[in-house]
Amino acid sequence: xxxxxxxxxxxxxxxxxxxxxxxxxxxxxxxxxxxxxxxxxxxxxxxxxxxxxxxxxxxxxxxxxxxxxxxxxxxxxxxxxxxxxxxxxxxxxxxxxxxxxxxxxxxxxxxxxxxxxxxxxxxxxxxxxxxxxxxxxxxxxxxxxxxxxxxxxxxxxxxxxxxxxxxxxxxxxxxxxxxxxxxxxxxxxxxxxxxxxxxxxxxxxxxxxxxxxxxxxxxxxxxxxxxxxxxxxxxxxxxxxxxxxxxxxxxxxxxxxxxxxxxxxxxxxxxxxxxxxxxxxxxxxxxxxxxxxxxxxxxxxxxxxxxxxxxxxxxxxxxxxxxxxxxxxxxxxxxxx
Numbered sequence: 001x002x003x004x005x006x007x008x009x010x011x012x013x014x015x016x017x018x019x020x021x022x023x024x025x026x027x028x029x030x031x032x033x034x035x036x037x038x039x040x041x042x043x044x045x046x047x048x049x050x051x052x053x054x055x056x057x058x059x060x061x062x063x064x065x066x067x068x069x070x071x072x073x074x075x076x077x078x079x080x081x082x083x084x085x086x087x088x089x090x091x092x093x094x095x096x097x098x099x100x101x102x103x104x105x106x107x108x109x110x111x112x113x114x115x116x117x118x119x120x121x122x123x124x125x126x127x128x129x130x131x132x133x134x135x136x137x138x139x140x141x142x143x144x145x146x147x148x149x150x151x152x153x154x155x156x157x158x159x160x161x162x163x164x165x166x167x168x169x170x171x172x173x174x175x176x177x178x179x180x181x182x183x184x185x186x187x188x189x190x191x192x193x194x195x196x197x198x199x200x201x202x203x204x205x206x207x208x209x210x211x212x213x214x215x216x217x218x219x220x221x222x223x224x225x226x227x228x229x230x231x232x233x234x235x236x237x238x239x240x241x242x243x244x245x246x247x248x249x250x251x252x253x254x255x256x257x258x259x260x261x262x263x264x265x266x267x268x269x270x271x272x273x274x275x276x277x278x279x280x281x282x283x284x285x286x287x288x289x290x291x292x293x294x295x296x297x298x299x300x301x302x303x304x305x306x307x308x309x310x311x312x313x314x315x316x317x318x319x320x321x322x323x324x325x326x327x328x329x330x331x332x333x334x335x336x337x
Contacts, residue, residue, distance in 0.1 A: 002224035003202040004190040004210060004232055011172055013209025016164065017077045018156045020149065021087035022235065024141050025074055026217030028059045031144075037219065042245035043148070053143035055136020061118035062133075067109025070102035073133070076211055076230040080160075080309070084141045084149075092134035100126045150281040151244065152216050158272035159214040159238040161313055179212065180222050180236045192224040192234060201226050214238035240272060255324060259302075263293045267302055268324045273313035 004010075030037050034044055063069050072094040075087065100123060107119040122129035145152070167175045176185045184191050190210065203226040211233040222236035256264040266279065276294060280287040294314050297303035302320035305312050316324065 002192040002200060002226060004192075004224065004226070004234075005202065005204040006188055006190060006210070007205065007207060009207035010205040010209050013207065014172060015209065015211055016160045017080050017082075017211050017213050017233075018153070018160070019074065019077045019082065019087065019213060020084040020141070020145070021077075021091075021137065022074045022213065022215060023152060023217055024084065024137065024145055025059060025063065025069075026215060027144055028056065028140065029063050030217050032060055032063070033065065037217075039219065039241050039244060040217070047144065050143065054139040055132070056140055057118055058122070058132060058136040059140055061110070061115045061122075062103070062106055064106065064109040064111070064115075068102075068105050070099075070106050071225065071227050071230060072099055072102055074225070076225065076233050077213075084146075085138065088134050088137040088141075091137060092130060094130060096126045096130065099130055103129070150278060154274060154278040154282065155216055155238055155240055155244055156214050157278065157313075158240065158274065161273040161308055162239060163212070163214075164308070179234070182222050183234060183236065190234070192222050203232060205232055208232055210234060212236070216241050216244055258323075259297075259300075260293075262289075263297055264324070266290075266293055267297060267316055267320050270303060270314060270316040270320070273306075273308070273315040275311045275313055277311070279314075 027040075027043075030040055031044065031047065034040070037044075062073055072091060075090045077087065103119055103123050103126075107116055107123065110116045110119060122132070163175060163179065166178060170178075173185045176183055176190055182193055184193065201224070208231055211231050213233055213235045214237070215235050216238050218235050219237045219241065222234055225233040225235065255267070258264075259267065262283075262285075265283075269279075276287050276291050279294075280290045283290065294303060294305070297316075297320065298305055298314070301317060302323065303314050303316050305314050307313075
């Protein structure tokens with residue numbers, strides 16, 4: 001169990017973030033520890049015929065099955081829109097003393113002699129190791145996740161939009177208690193209690209605040225990152241990861257005949273909020289084309305839009321959901337309130 005000891009100042013500094021680098025390192029862990037990760041089997045199957053990317057052994061070596069993973073490898077994102085190259089650049093600027101200390105701590109938890117040998121090479125020359133680790137992150141990103149990032153980012157953005165609405169409607173304490181069964185508010189503390197009754201780490205936040213970060217590859221338990229100098233972070237499984245690798249939804253022939261095939265697919269898909277850009281990437285269509293379809297759905301009362309920061313998110317209305325739901329041809333006719 002991890003305990004985050006909060007103050008009123010910490011509650012005012014809670015924010016959401018997402019991290020391509022966290023997803024990459026967690027994806028590498030999933031590759032080497034696939035047991036229980038049934039949601040990602042389609043992705044794992046797609047990797048089966050690929051040659052291992054350069055640097056994969058280096059990233060694997062820094063992730064023992066149990067024990068310490070170097071914190072410099074996943075710095076807390078400073079903005080929600082950070083990119084993998086930006087995060088890899090931060091890793092490349094890690095102070096050498098910190099890098100060497102954290103690699104040595106990680107090595108102590110590695111039990112495989114072959115994997116420890118990889119860490120020994122890195123520890124022999126921290127300056128060269130820093131360059132190799134940054135290069136490994138870029139190479140593995142390009143080979144493993146870059147092509148899938150629009151799909152993953154859409155899932156994470158939808159999770160943040162959902163929880164942001166919870167925060168607005170019910171407040172922070174209610175949000176924390178609903179974030180995940182292993183996260184709870186107790187007294188003035190936030191507890192991340194995947195290992196019941198055992199306090200592994202505690203930190204008095206002292207106004208540092210909390211970052212809430214959904215992840216597609218962190219499952220089934222949330223993780224707390226408490227070591228300074230990073231802002232305290234709770235990484236939790238994103239909502240909807242079970243449908244992450246499913247094909248684009250189909251739409252009924254009847255709905256397609258009424259609103260057109262593209263708008264029917266969009267309407268069927270807009271269970272969670274999505275931006276014009278993310279939909280354009282997913283459907284491999286021009287953003288202007290997607291925008292026209294969304295405006296028509298909005299005008300018809302089938303979708304609604306709301307602003308989230310610098311982007312506009314669309315989601316189907318209750319009427320849109322009713323129209324896109326599978327219909328029983330022998331059941332009652334569709335009615336609307």
